Amino acid sequence: MNRAICVNTWREFKSNKVRLILLTLLFLGPLAHFTWRRCFSPLEIQDEMISFSAMSIFFALIWGIGVVGRERQHGTITLVLARPVTITNYIISKWIAVGLAAAICAVQALVVEHAISVYFAPSLLLDGEFFANMAERIIIAFGTASVLVFCSSLVTGIKDLAIIAGVLFALMLGAQVLSPVYHTAYTWSGISQVNLERLAHIGFGALAAVFYPNIPIANLFTFGGEYIGSVINYVCVVSVFLSLAVFTLSRKEFSYAQD
């Protein structure tokens, strides 16, 4: 990991006001929602009100969009690579920078939400849900960061946002188109309904691993196949997307880069 690349990524983020506004809204959104609920449902005041760990995905999105592409657009990547820095080192540094920043922001938001809950119900101080949520936020932040770094390495600027939106839109459209085929396939394809469900399950599992890279902390305590499976899926997503990012970026032309 190259510390200078990380710090530079964070500095660049600070100079972008739109991202700062979005980050602030992401902090305040859940707090406003919980305040509203506390006002109108007094019974819920005793509950632990913390947002889902999946919120970490949005923090990673704010930090990770255009993380490589913007440097390519501005040409600064050629200057960085003119230094004794390998593309692998560059990608890993970007991944850690995005993952760490997103994890810190997500955990910070969680701590504020938890502190308010503890203010109303002090017995929630050491609530297990809080710690599990925190761990999952960190895991998701780094998982999503790897996917975003790969998307950003494909294009210049923040076109990776368009890639992500396009893929999600295509998936939704595809699901709508394929839905009637799926529901009738067992009548004409000869595949049993059970096997069709299994195939669909594999597809959804793969998609979930990419768009929601998580290791459920609750499964940690069972030490069963599910836990090991989710760890493998997570390692797979992170390593595959970082490898693809390095591979893609290696094939780009950088005028000032060494050799």
Added chain:
Amino acid sequence: MPKTDKYVSTRSQPKRLYLLAVSALLLASVCGIGKEYNFNLLNELASPFRHSPPIVWRTREAALAESGRTGKPILYAILVKGDDASIRLEYDDFNKKDTYEFINANYIPVRIFLKEKITEESKTPLEFKAFSEQFPLSYRSSVALFTVPAKLRMRNHNDILSSANLAELGISEPNLYGHQNYQYYNNYEPAYSYYGRSEGGNSRGPVLNVYRTHEDLMEYLFAAKNWHHFKPSTGLVHWQPAKLLDGPKPAKPRVLVLLDDIGQESDHFRLNSLYNREVVDLLNKNCTPILLEYDTEHPERNKTIDQIKNKYGLTSLPATVFVDAKDGKDDVIRGNAAEQNICEFLRNGLGLKASVPDNTVQYASHKYR
């Protein structure tokens, strides 16, 4: 930068990262994808189902015999491979000391393990065919606990789920809900099915489909143990003693109501007809109502009811017999007839005019108390 031994090209490829990525992808493809998939070797090897909890499981045949002998209810644990709740139940909650000790002491547990979801009844595995006739297993994709009281061990799920005891149903004033709602309470599992814990205060059910915490599970086990433990309701009719059957003819004509102490048909009759305004009015004001209940657990006590069944050629219950009809002929109405039909039957026997059906007026049952 001079090309020394330490020189690394900017575009040098991370071989170790690629190796890790390929290995992880292969592992995920073979082991990690789809917990329901047959090739999920990892799940097989690390499955909690490999470590049986210390519950003394019986086969269904052994459990039926033991239940008949001891009177303990049978607890069927339907577990589905790959289902999160099944894994949690078997691996976590069944291993807790208070749970397995309570189950071993109060139930006869039977484990029904489904390797996959059964989409058609005809494809039910042979070993579960008999059980599936009692409690349909098709399209079941998640965990369920099903408690069968000893006296109902050979009945189907409709009879087992049915109850005519107001406390068991979690209602105190059935008529206030309108009689149609009895069907809901009777046919479906109460609050446990959907919410994991009872919401109606004391509603109890023999089926647990969902549970959130260990306390939910224990609450279910405590409650389900007593399912069908209490006597079914006899409605709002002022029943007269059965000895009037043998004595001289009373001033008001005698009407016999013969009911099973268990079973959906008799339960419906109790909750519908015996709480109906017109039926109750006719029986209390114009007749001498006598109730004969079949005792499933003690067949030797059913001599009187058996004689009456033979006399009138009744093969099943419920049935209503008008003994002292105006025309001198005994009249019988079989099965769980609609309230209006029971009313007309009683009016015919009493020689009264037919009434205009009025379904719109709901009767406030407390007036009778």
